[in-house]
Amino acid sequence: MQKAELHRAELESLKREVAKLERGSSPAASAVRVSTGVPDLDASLGGGLARGALHEVFAQGMLDEAAAAAFVIGLALRASGKAPVVWIRQDFVGLELGEIYAPGLADLGLSPERLILVRARDAPAVLRAGEEAARCPPLGAVIIEPWGNPKSLDLVASRRLMLAAGRSGVPVFMLRAGGAPLPSAAATRWSVRAAASAPLEGEAPGHPACEVSLLRDRVGSIGRNWIVEWNRDVRSFTPVSPDRAALSRGLVPVSSGGPHPEGAARKRA
Amino acid sequence: MLVEKVKGASRIAAVSRKARQAGLAQGLTLADARARIPHLWVEEMNRQADLALLGDVAEDCDRATPIVVADAPDGLLLDVTGCGHLFGGEAQLRSKLSQRFRKAGLSVRTVIAGAPDTARALARHGRIAIVPAGGEVNAVRGLPLAALGLEPKDQLAISRAGLKTIGALIDRPSALFAARFGEQMTLKLARLQGLSPVSVETGHGLRDPAVVMRLFRERLDALADPLDPGFGFDLVRLCVLDAEPLAMLQPELDAHAIEADEVAHLADRLSARFGQDRVLRFVAVDTHNPDRAARIVPVLQETREDAQWPDLSVGEPPMRPMHIFVPPQTVSVAMAEVPDGPPRAFRWRRTEHRVIAHEGPERIAPEWWRESALEARDYYRVEDTEGRRFWLFRTGEYGDVELPRWFLHGAFG
Incomplete structure (x- = not known):
């Protein structure tokens, strides 16, 4: 028992040592925090998302990948101001999830002329280009998108990205399309699921909305969920109250076998 | 004989x-x-004697240029860059040299071209004497396959496929040949066309040697077939293929310009390593056809940009998806709600999606003045019970002979 205690103490001190090293030469860069626009979420993160760090984002299912990507674009926009964004994407992701569509990015508030898209053949190329980009301080954000769970994406690879981000102060968002959590040095890890939007006039689908859970955070508390909406006009996430989420169309019975689809179920009072 | x-x-x-x-x-x-x-x-x-003679001839060629390489058993490569004017032009140089050897009883063929491999192939297999600058590709098009210097079995395999000339190879995607015959073959083909295998390009003028060296390092690192220098290089020549004026920056005043410069350098390095066709940017196109609304071009390629991205109206949700499928994916729809409405439910990727909100139709008419005009499409933004938002469209109308067909074109965040 005592021996185990000792080992634990030793391990803890080593971890602190590593953390100190990883913070690198400029602790200021990684200490800068970016507000998401959702006060409760910021508080959970200890004042916002760390700027010079690696953040990992997963989609809960294949059909939530678009929601996860939109969440990452939102975070990148929060962090980048007007600076250029580099998006590195493995070829296979485009085949599975669809190609990046510039007018859609513009609709989310990311002006396409700010974006440099790198198409990488495989995961090692994605990581290599990602590290190169993460070392370029004038960038606003780097988004890297490998496919699945590649072998090359190990603890060393994520630590290198984390270090590069820490030194340059450029946030790196890793969209883990089609992937499952692996050991990683990322500062935060998120899981994203599509959420019902607030309906607009005429029952039109509304602004992008998603449910995010913080799976891991080096400093803050984890295991909580938030439903957030992306407001392009002010480039900010806004909280969605659980009441509205419950009231939203997802839980209203829809054309429940009624003979007239134009009936009461569709026309919500 | x-x-x-x-x-x-x-x-x-x-x-x-x-x-x-x-x-x-x-x-x-x-x-x-x-x-x-x-x-x-x-x-x-007597091969020995031939080689000795080749050596003698090579030495004699010193009169034209100091850089002469023997291409045994029977060829010589002369680098005459910048030597032409001493003889009154490259044509004069060539004819003087040829005459000299004819007088000595040798039969020679001489070709001047912009790249050594081009000149070599033309001397052995072609009829052209002097290739104008930039004309390498056209000059080698008519050459037989043998000019490539492949293994006999590879050459046979290609000629059996009905490809008899270099031009036939150039016209086909090089990836095809690389897959079957190795990168070596595409490299040979590129050299034959005078394309330098190791060149880097930058988006803007550049004069910092450290930055240029870094670009070359990236480029050399990324070669599929690494250069093997053996005992080292005797001569490394750096050619500037393109030069442009350089604007001076004042660090104190142009902090912004310097940052932009750093990003441009990053794009240069990524292009050098991964290829120019993989480091891209988006250019707006003035059209309402969603398939053509954004062009994706290499960052290093200069393009005319007169179109603007559409203005966004405040309070409106995204009207275009962030992910787009090329080509659009077919979805099966049992029945649409009303003849010109969205489907009540559709099946895509083995999942049933029930539509609970929609907007549309947004009719996008075909661009009839284009050759491959599409059918008119009715687009809908839809949201399913799980909060997933999609971009669907329908072609054809109810009442037509064929039922309308539904496609999923994109996904919203």
């Missing part, structure tokens, strides 16, 4: 012009040749 013993039989190693006209060719056995033309003048091939 000269003969040489190959696997026990005396075979023809080289023939005079006269003998060639009489139908003799390299590889024929001496016995066969004698059977056709009894009064042949035959000598034993």
Whole structure:
């Protein structure tokens, strides 16, 4: 028992040592925090998302990948101001999830002329280009998108990205399309699921909305969920109250076998 | 005629012009040749002597240029860059040199071209004497496959596929050949066209040697077939293919410009390593056809940009998806709610999606002035019970002979 205690103490001190090293030469860069626009979420993160760090984002299912990507674009926009964004994407992701569509990015508030898209053949190329980009301080954000769970994406690879981000102060968002959590040095890890939007006039689908859970955070508390909406006009996430989420169309019975689809179920009072 | 013993039989190693006209060719056995033309003048091939002679000729070529490389057994490569004016032009240089060797009793073919491999192939297989700058590709198009210098079995395989000339190879995607015959072959093909295998390009003028070196390092690192210098390089030549004026920056005043510069350098490095066709940017196109609304071009390529991204109206949700499927994916729809409405439910990727909100139709008419005009499409933004938002469209109308078909074109965040 005592021996185990000792080992634990030793391990803890080593971890602190590593953390100190990883913070690198400029602790200021990684200490800068970016507000998401959702006060409760910021508080959970200890004042916002760390700027010079690696953040990992997963989609809960294949059909939530678009929601996860939109969440990452939102975070990148929060962090980048007007600076250029580099998006590195493995070829296979485009085949599975669809190609990046510039007018859609513009609709989310990311002006396409700010974006440099790198198409990488495989995961090692994605990581290599990602590290190169993460070392370029004038960038606003780097988004890297490998496919699945590649072998090359190990603890060393994520630590290198984390270090590069820490030194340059450029946030790196890793969209883990089609992937499952692996050991990683990322500062935060998120899981994203599509959420019902607030309906607009005429029952039109509304602004992008998603449910995010913080799976891991080096400093803050984890295991909580938030439903957030992306407001392009002010480039900010806004909280969605659980009441509205419950009231939203997802839980209203829809054309429940009624003979007239134009009936009461569709026309919500 | 000269003969040489190959696997026990005396075979023809080289023939005079006269003998060639009489139908003799390299590889024929001496016995066969004698059977056709009894009064042949035959000598034993002496490779050693040939090599010595080649050396002598090479030394003599010093009069034209200091850089002469023997291309054994019977060729010489002369780098005459910047030497032409001493002789009154490259054409003069060529004819003076040719005359000199003819007088000495040698039969020679000389070709001047922008790249050594181009000149070499044309001298051995072509008819052109001087290739104008930039004309390398056209000059080699008509050459036979043999000009590529492939292994006989590879050459046979390509000619069996019906490709007889270099031009036929150039017209096809190089990835095809790389997959079957290795990167080496595409590299040979590129060299033949005078394309330098190791070149880097930058988006803007550049003069910082450290930055240029870094670009070359990226480029060399990324070569599929690393350069093997053996005992080292005797000569490394750096050519500036393109030069442009450089604007001076004042660090104190142009902090912004310097940052932009750093991003441009990053794009240069990524292009050098991963290829220019993989480092891209988006250019707006003035069209309402969603398939053509954004062009994706290499960052380093200059393009005319007169179109603007559409203005966003405040309070409106995204009208275009962030992910787009090319081509659109078919979805199965049991029944639409109303003839010109969205489907009540659709099936895509083995999942049933129930539509609970929609907007549309947004009719996008075909661009009839284009050749491959599409059918008119009715687009809908839809949201399913799980909060997933999609971009669907329908072609064809109810009441047409065929039922309308539904496609999923994109996904919203």
